[in-house]
Amino acid sequence: HLMCDRDPRCRVIESAHIGLNGSVKDVGASHGTSPYLTFVDSDDTIAINALDEVMKAFQEHPVDIIYTDQIVVDGKGGKKVAANFKIPYSAEKMLSMRLIKQLTVMKREVHQRLSGHDPTFTYAADYDFFVKASEFASVYHLEKPLYFYFVDPDHDQISVKNKEAQT
Numbered sequence: 173h174l175m176c177d178r179d180p181r182c183r184v185i186e187s188a189h190i191g192l193n194g195s196v197k198d199v200g201a202s203h204g205t206s207p208y209l210t211f212v213d214s215d216d217t218i219a220i221n222a223l224d225e226v227m228k229a230f231q232e233h234p235v236d237i238i239y240t241d242q243i244v245v246d247g248k249g250g251k252k253v254a255a256n257f258k259i260p261y262s263a264e265k266m267l268s269m270r271l272i273k274q275l276t277v278m279k280r281e282v283h284q285r286l287s288g289h290d291p292t293f294t295y296a297a298d299y300d301f302f303v304k305a306s307e308f309a310s311v312y313h314l315e316k317p318l319y320f321y322f323v324d325p326d327h328d329q330i331s332v333k334n335k336e337a338q339t
Contacts, residue, residue: 183203185199185200185203187199187200194288194289194290194291194293194297194298194300194301195288195289195291195297197211197288197289197297197298198283198288198289201280201283201288204280206280207279207280208227208230208277208278208279208280209277209278209279209280209283210223210226210275210276210277210278211276212275212319213274215322216274216319216320216321216322217319217320217322218275218318218319218320219317219318219319219320221318222240222275222318222319223277225240225314225316225318226238226240226275226277226314226318227277229312229314230277233312234310235309235310235311235312236278236279236281236282236305236309236310236311237272237276237277237278237279237282237302237305237309237310237311237312238276238277238278238311238312238313238314239261239271239272239273239274239275239276239277239311239312239313239314240274240275240276240313240314240315240316240317240318240319241253241254241314241315241316241317241318241319242254242273242274242275242317242318242319242320242321243317243319243320243321244321244323245320245321245322245323246323247322247323253317254273254321259271260313261311261312261313263306263307263311266302266303266306267303270299271313272302272306272311273298273319273321274319274321275318275319276302278305278309282305282309285308286301286304286305288301289301
């Protein structure tokens with residue numbers, strides 16, 4: 173909450189944990205007023221300049237969605253850029269692989285047009301959302317690693333296995 177202590181535009185909205193990642197994101201989106209939306213999972217972080225970089229990219233590339241590269245950080249502090257970001261984006265490729273991940277900023281109207289995330293998706297709501305968005309939205313890949321995705325190799329991540337099955 174430190175950022176919200178310094179910036180009056182920032183608000184923290186507390187919500188009960190209901191195990192539905194997409195639904196929680198939709199609650200947050202319903203409280204916002206910005207023409208743009210992004211979501212950062214509570215166990216991950218973004219680069220200090222991430223939003224500045226993305227907004228510059230929106231000025232240069234008038235699209236509906238921008239996604240960035242991500243750095244995977246393991247439990248021992250090891251870092252690597254996720255490999256799937258080397259694959260060029262296409263709506264067709266989205267049907268078989270998760271190209272759009274983590275730091276994704278979209279125009280609010282994309283979220284509104286889809287009425288948010290499908291609440292029946294417990295684990296892969298974001299993938300489902302962006303596959304549907306790819307049918308009509310223009311997308312730009314900002315090739316900068318601005319999202320830090322934390323994983324623990326010694327911890328069996330149930331959500332990862334379930335997300336793969338639901339995908």
